[in-house]
Amino acid sequence: MAAIRRIDEVLRQPRMDETVEVCGWVRTRRDAAGLSFVEINDGSCLANLQVVVEQGLVNYTTEIRKLSTGCSVRVRGEMVPSPARGQAVELRARTVVVMGWADPDVYPLQKKRHSFEFLRSLPHLRFRTNALGAVARVRSALSFAIHRFFQEQGFLQVHTPVITTSDCEGAGEMFTVTTLEPEQLCAGNTFDDDFFGRHAGLTVSGQLQAEIFALSHSRVYTFGPTFRAENSNTSRHLAEFWMVEPEMAFCDLHDVMATAETMVKFLVTAVMEQCAEDLVLFEQFVAPGLTDRLLQLRDQPFVRLTYTEAVTALERSGKTFAFPVQWGSDLQAEHERYLCEEFVKASVIVTNYPEQIKPFYMRLDDDERTVAAMDVLVAGIGELIGGSQREERLDVLTRRMIAAGLDLEQYGWYLDLRRFGSVPHAGFGLGFERLVQCVTGMQNIRDVIPFPRTPGNAPC
Amino acid sequence: MAAIRRIDEVLRQPRMDETVEVCGWVRTRRDAAGLSFVEINDGSCLANLQVVVEQGLVNYTTEIRKLSTGCSVRVRGEMVPSPARGQAVELRARTVVVMGWADPDVYPLQKKRHSFEFLRSLPHLRFRTNALGAVARVRSALSFAIHRFFQEQGFLQVHTPVITTSDCEGAGEMFTVTTLEPEQLCAGNTFDDDFFGRHAGLTVSGQLQAEIFALSHSRVYTFGPTFRAENSNTSRHLAEFWMVEPEMAFCDLHDVMATAETMVKFLVTAVMEQCAEDLVLFEQFVAPGLTDRLLQLRDQPFVRLTYTEAVTALERSGKTFAFPVQWGSDLQAEHERYLCEEFVKASVIVTNYPEQIKPFYMRLDDDERTVAAMDVLVAGIGELIGGSQREERLDVLTRRMIAAGLDLEQYGWYLDLRRFGSVPHAGFGLGFERLVQCVTGMQNIRDVIPFPRTPGNAPC
Numbered sequence: 001m002a003a004i005r006r007i008d009e010v011l012r013q014p015r016m017d018e019t020v021e022v023c024g025w026v027r028t029r030r031d032a033a034g035l036s037f038v039e040i041n042d043g044s045c046l047a048n049l050q051v052v053v054e055q056g057l058v059n060y061t062t063e064i065r066k067l068s069t070g071c072s073v074r075v076r077g078e079m080v081p082s083p084a085r086g087q088a089v090e091l092r093a094r095t096v097v098v099m100g101w102a103d104p105d106v107y108p109l110q111k112k113r114h115s116f117e118f119l120r121s122l123p124h125l126r127f128r129t130n131a132l133g134a135v136a137r138v139r140s141a142l143s144f145a146i147h148r149f150f151q152e153q154g155f156l157q158v159h160t161p162v163i164t165t166s167d168c169e170g171a172g173e174m175f176t177v178t179t180l181e182p183e184q185l186c187a188g189n190t191f192d193d194d195f196f197g198r199h200a201g202l203t204v205s206g207q208l209q210a211e212i213f214a215l216s217h218s219r220v221y222t223f224g225p226t227f228r229a230e231n232s233n234t235s236r237h238l239a240e241f242w243m244v245e246p247e248m249a250f251c252d253l254h255d256v257m258a259t260a261e262t263m264v265k266f267l268v269t270a271v272m273e274q275c276a277e278d279l280v281l282f283e284q285f286v287a288p289g290l291t292d293r294l295l296q297l298r299d300q301p302f303v304r305l306t307y308t309e310a311v312t313a314l315e316r317s318g319k320t321f322a323f324p325v326q327w328g329s330d331l332q333a334e335h336e337r338y339l340c341e342e343f344v345k346a347s348v349i350v351t352n353y354p355e356q357i358k359p360f361y362m363r364l365d366d367d368e369r370t371v372a373a374m375d376v377l378v379a380g381i382g383e384l385i386g387g388s389q390r391e392e393r394l395d396v397l398t399r400r401m402i403a404a405g406l407d408l409e410q411y412g413w414y415l416d417l418r419r420f421g422s423v424p425h426a427g428f429g430l431g432f433e434r435l436v437q438c439v440t441g442m443q444n445i446r447d448v449i450p451f452p453r454t455p456g457n458a459p460c
Numbered sequence: 461m462a463a464i465r466r467i468d469e470v471l472r473q474p475r476m477d478e479t480v481e482v483c484g485w486v487r488t489r490r491d492a493a494g495l496s497f498v499e500i501n502d503g504s505c506l507a508n509l510q511v512v513v514e515q516g517l518v519n520y521t522t523e524i525r526k527l528s529t530g531c532s533v534r535v536r537g538e539m540v541p542s543p544a545r546g547q548a549v550e551l552r553a554r555t556v557v558v559m560g561w562a563d564p565d566v567y568p569l570q571k572k573r574h575s576f577e578f579l580r581s582l583p584h585l586r587f588r589t590n591a592l593g594a595v596a597r598v599r600s601a602l603s604f605a606i607h608r609f610f611q612e613q614g615f616l617q618v619h620t621p622v623i624t625t626s627d628c629e630g631a632g633e634m635f636t637v638t639t640l641e642p643e644q645l646c647a648g649n650t651f652d653d654d655f656f657g658r659h660a661g662l663t664v665s666g667q668l669q670a671e672i673f674a675l676s677h678s679r680v681y682t683f684g685p686t687f688r689a690e691n692s693n694t695s696r697h698l699a700e701f702w703m704v705e706p707e708m709a710f711c712d713l714h715d716v717m718a719t720a721e722t723m724v725k726f727l728v729t730a731v732m733e734q735c736a737e738d739l740v741l742f743e744q745f746v747a748p749g750l751t752d753r754l755l756q757l758r759d760q761p762f763v764r765l766t767y768t769e770a771v772t773a774l775e776r777s778g779k780t781f782a783f784p785v786q787w788g789s790d791l792q793a794e795h796e797r798y799l800c801e802e803f804v805k806a807s808v809i810v811t812n813y814p815e816q817i818k819p820f821y822m823r824l825d826d827d828e829r830t831v832a833a834m835d836v837l838v839a840g841i842g843e844l845i846g847g848s849q850r851e852e853r854l855d856v857l858t859r860r861m862i863a864a865g866l867d868l869e870q871y872g873w874y875l876d877l878r879r880f881g882s883v884p885h886a887g888f889g890l891g892f893e894r895l896v897q898c899v900t901g902m903q904n905i906r907d908v909i910p911f912p913r914t915p916g917n918a919p920c
Contacts, residue, residue, distance in 0.1 A: 023710040025881045043677030072881040100882035124873035128676040140617040157600040161911040162685045179689045186646040196918040216588040217503030225622045229639045250483040413584040420567050421485045421532040422560035451621040458656040
């Protein structure tokens with residue numbers, strides 16, 4: 001079946017009167033006098049290919065006139081200019097083979113628009129629709145753009161582990177991974193008897209392990225699944241999501257901010273170039289104003305504010321927030337949105353947060369009240385990226401780990417990185433699904449990941 | 461610290477007498493009359509940069525003469541032609557800042573060669589060595605080459621889930637993922653009370669979910685971590701490993717074999733181009749003959765054999781195998797190695813295995829005795845890739861799932877893919893660590909993954 005062409009190819013580079021063979025799924029069928037128009041889609045692009053089937057075909061009455069949404073067909077014919085509006089070219093069919101039917105009485109996807117909520121009940125079919133099909137293409141383009149960005153800049157990709165016995169403190173609740181049967185646990189077995197000889201869980205961040213490689217290969221990134229066992233049933237939370245985490249040796253807070261800004265602009269540029277057709281759909285049907293937001297993200301410099309400056313701005317805003325603003329407390333989504341949407345009207349990087357609201361590994365500033373943290377806040381999303389320079393001084397790190405109540409023996413390997421050839425280093429984490437939401441304007445995080453895992457929900 | 465240059469850049473494109481600033485870790489220090497030679501490495505390439513430090517520097521006696529393996533330094537100076545053998549250029553230091561010490565009395569990595577086994581006891585330091593540092597670079601290059609291969613051919617990347625309630629039958633034992641505490645389980649709670657409302661585990665394959673996207677976007681691939689809860693403490697098994705799984709609609713057994721062969725040749729070509737220096741190390745110190753094996757893999761066509769032909773060849777080989785050969789039993793590693801290393805002296809694709817030794821989803825051949833399976837066997841490794849055309853006929857698939865004892869209700873979504881717009885489709889799985897072993901010649905799979913998870917072993 002090697003001769004089959006992708007629909008995006010035949011639409012973008014049509015060669016007139018050339019015989020081509022394409023496959024796809026029927027989106028609509030419209031009958032006219034003596035012929036039918038069948039729109040087919042193969043997922044390679046948003047646009048359908050219009051197939052013109054004349055009644056002379058042997059299976060016209062027996063099959064073509066019975067085609068409905070979701071049927072799969074294989075069509076051979078010639079590409080010709082289309083006399084009708086809506087497309088430049090169409091395929092005049094010589095043969096149409098029906099490969100699979102989709103009984104319209106039971107096939108749940110019909111021509112009408114379905115709500116995203118309804119589609120979530122059909123995890124195995126929902127990506128056949130226009131909007132979610134486009135999300136899948138944008139997601140794939142962004143994923144590849146992330147690899148391109150880092151690889152072109154000489155970063156090494158590191159596969160940090162999913163199963164771990166370390167906890168990136170403060171990141172959240174961990175799932176337990178076990179091979180013990182409930183009966184074994186009740187019969188007195190402990191996690192010491194488990195597969196790994198101790199309690200193991202699903203990683204909440206690859207950062208600590210990525211630091212190992214930053215200390216051997218200088219510039220590295222990890223891009224993989226991370227987990228939170230939090231019982232949050234909201235449009236913003238997933239139990240399983242993907243995270244991009246670069247980690248850079250010989251790098252301070254200013255360098256890591258520059259890298260984050262350059263990366264975001266690179267990714268937005270890439271997806272605007274490669275998924276232009278899909279973005280038009282999101283602008284029209286999902287998120288009016290999206291194009292302007294993406295242009296702002298791509299073209300406007302990110303504004304740097306210290307946490308202290310941000311708090312002052314919030315206090316002077318005259319706004320009434322649900323959460324009070326006070327130096328020392330964490331910024332809430334409403335505060336973050338005010339800062340970028342109203343205060344500076346651009347993306348914002350807030351730096352130097354109070355030490356007590358950030359994890360132990362962030363580098364203590366000279367004032368000993370704040371740490372070299374940075375959060376990137378963007379319109380519509382709030383926090384897109386969180387990062388910091390890491391504490392590279394053995395004595396300071398040890399002190400902060402003790403204060404955080406960590407077991408120094410268990411984290412001996414992490415301290416060794418400061419004991420042997422320590423260097424200034426920094427990194428950040430980008431929640432990949434938040435990025436996809438940011439670029440598509442999709443409101444619910446469950447609609448930008450193929451298989452959302454949430455409380456009570458892992459159907460396949 | 462933005463002005464810092466990578467060592468591979470200054471070595472590959474040195475501009476003489478230019479002032480540069482580099483950072484890295486000391487590999488060796490050698491003293492001569494009035495000066496010291498310090499070899500530093502930043503992980504960007506295998507080669508070290510030779511830094512020449514003259515005794516006139518302010519910290520020459522107090523610091524430079526105390527530098528030892530593992531210390532981190534920041535050097536500013538001029539690139540000059542090197543009068544000595546071993547390197548074309550060297551860095552004449554104007555300033556050397558010591559960022560971190562590595563007390564030679566306690567730092568476990570010294571100048572001498574360490575065994576891979578010893579290094580496994582230092583998971584946080586071992587990638588600082590030459591051989592494992594090279595493995596990390598090859599692994600990253602291969603990972604990116606995989607993305608390039610599929611993206612350039614119009615494949616969509618799909619992130620299939622790590623946490624799943626489906627089991628890709630026959631693939632192996634699953635880890636349980638839970639948030640229940642042992643006390644809760646003993647107090648009568650069941651997995652119905654668990655986070656996902658049912659028993660959930662770590663995926664053994666993304667194939668079944670990738671099929672969902674092949675049926676909407678035609679050509680897709682998933683590249684992510686997969687898991688086996690098998691108590692196998694060997695040099696070939698990991699509990700957590702990465703797998704590449706493309707899935708293609710409108711694709712039969714012959715197409716999927718062609719894709720697999722093209723992909724392997726693309727990946728070998730990419731790594732030979734990008735990691736030439738690292739491959740020389742493996743040829744010299746790890747796997748003599750590696751270059752010839754890679755050239756064979758890259759240049760020789762893969763030979764196609766049916767399972768029946770392969771069994772006949774094994775029976776006629778005159779060899780005594782530990783496992784007897786008989787039509788209907790699976791091929792063992794010794795059989796696979798004989799086929800590619802001795803029988804055809806090239807990579808082999810064995811097809812059409814007996815139905816009873818392959819999983820339910822493989823397409824039944826017309827003889828109803830065999831299925832449209834294919835395994836790619838390569839010298840030194842054995843099975844590198846396993847794939848098949850998938851059963852797209854609803855009635856045949858249902859029959860085979862019943863025979864395999866599967867719960868049709870639980871797999872209703874999988875059957876729906878054949879109920880609504882079914883098409884011929886095929887795919888395969890490539891064990892990523894086996895590929896890295898194949899390309900580097902590394903013998904133990906634990907040395908080609910950053911953080912090997914094996915029974916009793918998940919230290920960080």
